[in-house]
Amino acid sequence: MDLINGKVELMHGSGGRAMGELLKEIFFPAFDNEYLRQGNDQALFPVSGRRMVMTTDSHVISPLFFPGGDIGKLAVNGTINDIAMGGAVPLYLSAGFIIEEGFPLADLQKIALSMGKAAKDAGVPIVTGDTKVVEKGKGDGVFINTAGVGTVPEGIELSGNKPRKGDAIILSGTIGDHGVAVLSCREGMEFTTNVVSDTAPLHRLVRAMVAAAPGKIKCLRDPTRGGLSAVLNELATQAKTGMLIKEKSVPILPEVKAACDFLGFDAFNLANEGKLVAICAPEAADTLVKAMHHSPLGRQAAVIGEVVDDENHLVRVETVSGGVRVMDWLYGDQLPRIC
Amino acid sequence: MIIAEDYKNGEKIKSVAKLLAKEADTGRNYRFMDFCGGHTYVLAKNALEDLLPANITMIHGPGCPVCILPAARISVAIKASLLPDVVFCTYGDVMRVPNAKGESLFTAKAQGADIRMVYSVLDALQVARENPKKNVIFMAIGFETTAPTAAAAILEAKKEAITNFFILSNQVLTTSAMQAVLAEGVPLDGIVAPGHVCMVTGLAPFAKPAEKYRKPMVVTGFEPLDMMLAILMLVRQVNKGGFALENEYRRALAFAGNAKAMAALNEVFSEGRDFKWRGLGVLPESSFALNPVYAIYDAEAKWDLPEIEEDEPKACECSEIIKGLKKPPECPLFGKVCRPENPVGACMVSGEGTCAAYYKYRRIG
Numbered sequence: 001m002d003l004i005n006g007k008v009e010l011m012h013g014s015g016g017r018a019m020g021e022l023l024k025e026i027f028f029p030a031f032d033n034e035y036l037r038q039g040n041d042q043a044l045f046p047v048s049g050r051r052m053v054m055t056t057d058s059h060v061i062s063p064l065f066f067p068g069g070d071i072g073k074l075a076v077n078g079t080i081n082d083i084a085m086g087g088a089v090p091l092y093l094s095a096g097f098i099i100e101e102g103f104p105l106a107d108l109q110k111i112a113l114s115m116g117k118a119a120k121d122a123g124v125p126i127v128t129g130d131t132k133v134v135e136k137g138k139g140d141g142v143f144i145n146t147a148g149v150g151t152v153p154e155g156i157e158l159s160g161n162k163p164r165k166g167d168a169i170i171l172s173g174t175i176g177d178h179g180v181a182v183l184s185c186r187e188g189m190e191f192t193t194n195v196v197s198d199t200a201p202l203h204r205l206v207r208a209m210v211a212a213a214p215g216k217i218k219c220l221r222d223p224t225r226g227g228l229s230a231v232l233n234e235l236a237t238q239a240k241t242g243m244l245i246k247e248k249s250v251p252i253l254p255e256v257k258a259a260c261d262f263l264g265f266d267a268f269n270l271a272n273e274g275k276l277v278a279i280c281a282p283e284a285a286d287t288l289v290k291a292m293h294h295s296p297l298g299r300q301a302a303v304i305g306e307v308v309d310d311e312n313h314l315v316r317v318e319t320v321s322g323g324v325r326v327m328d329w330l331y332g333d334q335l336p337r338i339c
Numbered sequence: 340m341i342i343a344e345d346y347k348n349g350e351k352i353k354s355v356a357k358l359l360a361k362e363a364d365t366g367r368n369y370r371f372m373d374f375c376g377g378h379t380y381v382l383a384k385n386a387l388e389d390l391l392p393a394n395i396t397m398i399h400g401p402g403c404p405v406c407i408l409p410a411a412r413i414s415v416a417i418k419a420s421l422l423p424d425v426v427f428c429t430y431g432d433v434m435r436v437p438n439a440k441g442e443s444l445f446t447a448k449a450q451g452a453d454i455r456m457v458y459s460v461l462d463a464l465q466v467a468r469e470n471p472k473k474n475v476i477f478m479a480i481g482f483e484t485t486a487p488t489a490a491a492a493i494l495e496a497k498k499e500a501i502t503n504f505f506i507l508s509n510q511v512l513t514t515s516a517m518q519a520v521l522a523e524g525v526p527l528d529g530i531v532a533p534g535h536v537c538m539v540t541g542l543a544p545f546a547k548p549a550e551k552y553r554k555p556m557v558v559t560g561f562e563p564l565d566m567m568l569a570i571l572m573l574v575r576q577v578n579k580g581g582f583a584l585e586n587e588y589r590r591a592l593a594f595a596g597n598a599k600a601m602a603a604l605n606e607v608f609s610e611g612r613d614f615k616w617r618g619l620g621v622l623p624e625s626s627f628a629l630n631p632v633y634a635i636y637d638a639e640a641k642w643d644l645p646e647i648e649e650d651e652p653k654a655c656e657c658s659e660i661i662k663g664l665k666k667p668p669e670c671p672l673f674g675k676v677c678r679p680e681n682p683v684g685a686c687m688v689s690g691e692g693t694c695a696a697y698y699k700y701r702r703i704g
Contacts, residue, residue: 007449011680018680248349264690266384312704320349321356321563323386325700 001025013060014225017329020234039238040160041221042086044152055082056147064107064141067181068196071144072115074273077201078224079146080122084203085220085276087158087210088150093119095146096130100139111142122201124148156210160238162218167307168285169243170278172205172292173198173300175228176256179270183263191262195255200274205297209278212291216284221277226330229268231277232315233329242310245317245327249304268317269330279307346562355567356390363574369395370526371573372663374517375533376403376691377561383700385563395570398525398663399696401516401619402533404481404509405432405689406661409617410649412509413438419476419507419644420444420452426470428463429478431456432689435682439649460485460492460506467496467504476505476638483539486510486627487600490607493629493636505638508627511614514544515625519616521552525663529555529573531566534588539604541596542584549584559587607633617651617685618658657684660693667697674702 001021011018028036035043042055059075076093083090095115099108119126126146177198184193202222210217223231228250236243252267260267274297280288285303292298310316315327345351363369373379379399382388388397401407413436420427427444434444434456448454453473457463463477479489489506496504513536521527532545537558549556555576559569569587576583586592607630614626629637638644651658655677656670667673667686677683679695686692690699 009445021680254344314702317386319386319563320347321352321385321387321390322349323389325383325386326702328699 014330038159040086041082042088044086051152052149053083053086053088053152054147054149055079056145057082058143058145060140060143061182062140063182063185064111066185066197068178069199069273070111070114071142072111073118074197074199075144075146076115076118076122076124076126077199077273079148080124080201080203081222081273081276083148083150084201084206085158085222086150086152087156087206087217087220088152089207090122090124090148090150090203093124093126093146093148094128094130095126095144097132098139098143099131099133100141101133101136103141108142111144118201122203124201124203153210155214158217158219160219160221160235161240163235163239163241163279163307164218165241165307165309166282167218167279168282168303169232169245169305169307170280170285170289170292171228171250171302171304172202172276172278172298173274174251174253174256175223175272175275176252176260176267176270178273179227179265180256180259182271183259191259193255193259195253195259198272198274200297202274202276202297205276205292205295208291208295208298209288213280213284213288216281216288218279218281223272223275223277225271227267227269227271228277229266229315229327229329232327235277235279236310236313236315239307240313242308242313243305243315244308244324245305245315247317248320249302251300251302268327282306346560346564348564352385352387352390352563352567355564355571359390359395359567359571359574360392362571362578363392363395364578365394367394369528369574369577370398371395371529371531371570372398372400372520372525372527373531373566374400374402374513375531375536376406376689376693376696377533377535378402378531378559378566379693379696380691381561381563381566383696385566386700387563387566390567391570395574398527399660399693400520400530400663401616401661402482402513403686403689403691403693404485404511405436406657406685406692407511407516407616407618408433408436408480408509408685409615410438410651411615411646413443414649415639415644415646416444416478416507417442417447419638419642420447420454421450422474422642424473425453426466426473426475427452427454427478428457428466428475429454430458430480433478433480436685436688437652437682439652460489464492464496464501464504467501468499471503474503474505474641476507478509479506480509482511482513482533483536483604486608487539487597487604490603493607493633494603496636497633502635504636505641506629506636507638507644508608508629509614510608510627511616512610512625512627514548515622516616516619517545517548518551519619519622519625520662521548521554523662527554527663528577529557531569531573532556532558534558534560534565534592537586537588537596538592539597539600542586542592542594546584549582553582555582557585557587558592560591606630615646618661652683655684657686657694660686667694670694674698674704
């Protein structure tokens with residue numbers, strides 16, 4: 001990374017390796033402390049004898065409204081999920097808005113109502129907020145930041161550095177739904193699909209999981225930007241292991257496969273907003289998957305692979321025909337094929 | 340939406356692999372070229388080479404429209420993008436290809452050029468409609484697969500009397516590159532030819548190189564089973580000792596191709612222009628030039644955009660890789676200096692470039 005003449009490019013925000021470099025070169029050294037160094041989606045810290053987590057997430061999605069959701073619902077569920085991935089119970093949220101001059105009030109109200117409903121449905125209230133307006137042309141409609149806090153129940157210790165060789169990798173359901181739903185209505189790319197975003201709060205599923213396999217879950221991650229491949233590659237790096245995924249075990253909707261086919265996209269790289277990856281001790285995998293099947297958001301949960309030794313920390317996929325290839329972590333955004 | 344699910348079926352792919360193991364003659368080696376970048380990608384993404392007998396080697400050819408752009412064409416594009424009152428439209432892949440000085444369209448964008456990433460030439464035409472006071476240039480790249488849509492956009496511009504729309508043409512011909520590779524004497528026992536090109540042109544243009552160089556050739560589609568079947572058909576041809584042009588892609592491909600697309604293509608373009616290809620050098624009559632009637636849409640006729648000879652990046656083996664003479668790990672830069680985030684050669688930029696496919700799906704460290 002060229003810190004003297006370089007410029008921020010869009011790919012630095014796409015959740016891929018480019019963003020990883022940005023964090024490593026600029027933010028980690030500047031903010032360095034023991035909590036940040038945990039390297040998880042949320043920071044864990046003690047508050048008068050209890051363990052709390054805190055997280056924050058900014059949402060800049062285009063378009064603002066898409067099949068199955070909108071930026072507001074995404075902002076609420078996204079932060080709840082980042083807290084839940086620490087095994088924590090989400091308690092309170094904040095919401096900060098940066099609004100572009102000229103933005104329709106009706107749309108703003110629609111987003112606010114959607115956020116209110118999402119928060120109520122999840123049982124996690126938005127208790128504080130902030131509003132700023134920027135001149136026309138200096139923002140893209142509306143940007144929303146949400147932050148949240150939660151508490152970690154006794155006995156739960158999740159972290160991305162805990163997976164070990166032999167651990168099972170579990171996925172809670174189909175991948176790529178959100179990515180395809182958003183792409184289908186992105187300007188210049190519209191196509192017809194009945195796929196809707198999977199945006200949903202995962203804290204209840206997590207609660208059922210930790211109850212079903214106490215002490216056996218090593219870590220949880222939600223594969224949002226960058227998709228399943230980014231999450232698995234991050235975890236492999238953090239845990240200093242490799243991973244082997246079986247392609248035929250990964251649930252993907254036929255409509256998502258079809259969209260990937262004609263756009264030249266890889267479903268492993270597409271965003272999800274209501275799915276999680278769990279890594280657990282192998283003996284607990286069956287129990288955990290069964291428990292997940294009882295939860296509405298885990299009906300299609302499946303073991304998709306296992307943690308293996310690999311000094312280069314690569315994630316590999318066994319294809320449906322039995323070959324093995326690398327599951328790459330995108331550097332920037334996916335681009336549609338040319339011909 | 341139709342999904343060619345059968346052509347992705349793991350069991351069917353495995354059964355073709357079994358036939359290959361049975362039929363490939365252990366007393367000889369088979370060297371086949373997958374000409375098209377799309378095929379290279381299918382091989383890598385599905386790890387099909389893991390399923391081939393050890394004596395079948397796949398050599399990855401020059402059929403990636405981004406990879407074959409020489410540094411000098413990138414400099415022409417950069418210069419065009421920086422012209423006053425110009426909006427420069429391009430496919431995303433092209434933006435990161437560096438010229439000899441390491442500049443790219445991304446660098447030009449950071450310098451203030453109005454560069455827009457589009458998904459189709461028709462999006463660029465729309466930009467022209469919406470910005471009548473700007474001149475909109477579309478960086479047209481690709482083989483016969485993309486040329487008909489570029490032609491259609493120009494015909495539409497003419498119909499609507501749009502005068503601020505221009506093409507910077509890098510539309511090239513598949514068979515020219517194929518002949519160049521064969522003329523180079525790369526040792527090959529057969530070629531997997533691109534089904535989507537034939538869907539436009541028909542099979543006829545491929546008969547000439549097949550006959551002239553006496554090479555078995557199988558035209559095929561882009562699913563993993565298509566690839567495996569094409570390789571099996573090539574093995575059978577080699578074993579019989581013949582050379583024929585065969586069509587595996589019958590479910591989609593008629594012998595004659597797409598008459599409507601060819602009509603638009605021939606109305607707007609002629610196959611007359613010499614073009615310098617990365618790795619292959621100047622190939623005579625290997626690209627499409629706009630016909631004189633449509634010269635008013637030619638960016639290179641409207642502005643002075645001279646193509647100045649540039650050296651390709653030092654130590655980069657792109658040109659050998661494009662010709663199938665080397666594999667990516669044989670390049671000293673591969674995976675070290677040259678990675679997708681910092682591509683030195685064009686083969687690492689495009690998703691269909693051989694180096695990118697190897698890095699993405701086949702790296703070991």
